[in-house]
Amino acid sequence: MLLFDAYIFVxxxxxxGVQPRRPTADAVWSGELIPSLNYQQETYHQTRKDGASHVINVLLEHVKEKRRVLVGFDFPYGYPSGFARALNLPSGTQAWWEIWTELALRVEDRTNNQNNRFHAAGELNAITGCGKTGPFWGCPTQYETNNLKRYSPGFPFITACGVLQRLRIVENRLPGTQEVWGLFGPGRVGSQALVGIPYLYKLRRHLELVQFSRVWPFETLFTVTPSVAQGPFVLHAEIWPGVVDDRVRQMMIIYPDLIRDRAQVRAMCEWAAELDLQGSLEHLFTQPKGLSPQQIQACIEEEGWILGAV
Known part of the structure; x- marks a missing residue:
């Protein structure tokens, strides 16, 4: 039996700044696939708010139709273990949610696509840094302050409550992934997480979606049955387009004018749907091999995991 009826990846x-009207690279793109309806669509969004609103509207329609939906964004959903504690937030099973809540309170993203991420990172550094500047780093020169510097502070990073690693456990398994602390420069994903997690927080709490939604693996744990037999149901899972690099490469050969971001969300949707049809998608939600009990606990309480990492 299929786990999901629809797939949405962003x-x-x-x-x-607001991106051009004409679709371009390095902007927000969403992809949607509903196999039973033979429906597949990629959508370009000029701002993050536009993209998030689109996802909400699409999910509301799926819930209305009682579909089970897998939805994922391509930025880290968690931080290396110990970050909640370093921020003086409650640790334990809700550490991930405490961090999401904290970021939602501090990070502001306006309708013109301007945000305060560097200021927010400096505030977080002031709490965790223990007299040093970190763990967040990387910014244009004009945003450098006593609490945020352009260069890495070095890792492991010592805080008043312990030590923060440069990478999450899952990132050590996927060559090519980037650390969540770096905020500026080619390939850096830290800023995407800072401005993205507040949207996830609001999406998870949306009044018309909250009762049907869960976040993997924080709420579901690692499991072979991440979905339900009958919808509506919405499962959030962190994604990384690197897991479909070969598929994207082939797609770009066939369609050389295709914008890579668009190709990535299309490829992610097709990849997940094909695995689901084959009955093998469920294995990607199970407990990763070779993890100690302490590492498993860190992943389900604070760090999270990337769909497709084994």
Whole structure:
């Protein structure tokens, strides 16, 4: 039996300013696939708010039709273990949610796609830094302050409550992924997470979606049955387009004018749907091999996991 009836994946962006009307790269793109209806669509969004609103509207329609939906954004959903504690937030099973809540309170993203992510990172550094500047780093020169510097502070990073690693456990398994602390420069994903997690927080709490939604693996744990037999149901899962690099490469050969971001969300949708049809998608939600009990606990309480990492 299929786990999901529809698949939605988003290629996120932390870019400042409203993006051009004409679809372009390095902007927000969303992809949707409903196999039973033979429906597949990619949508370009000029701002993060536009993209998030689109996802909400699409999910509301799926819930109305009692569909089970897998939805994922391509930025980290968690931070290396110990971050909640370093921020003086409650740790334990809700550490991930405490961090999401904290970021939602501090990060402001306006309708013109301008945000305060560097200021927010400096505030977080002031709490965790223990007299040093970190763990967040990387910014344009004009945003550098006593609490946020352009260069890495070095890791492991010592806080008043312990030590923060540069990478999450899952990132050590996927060559090519980037650390969540770096905020500026080619390939850096830290800014995407800072401005993206507040949207996830609101999406998870949406009044018309909250009772049907869960976040993997924080709420579901690692499991072979991440979905339900009958919808409506919405499962949030972190994605990384690197898991479909070969598929994207082939797609770009066939369609050389295709914008890579668009190709990535299309490829992610097709990849998940095909695995689901084959009955093998469920294995990607199970407990990863080779993890200690302490590592498993860290992943389900604070760090999270990337769909497709084994």
């Amino acid at each position: 290629d996120w962006s932390a870019a400042n």
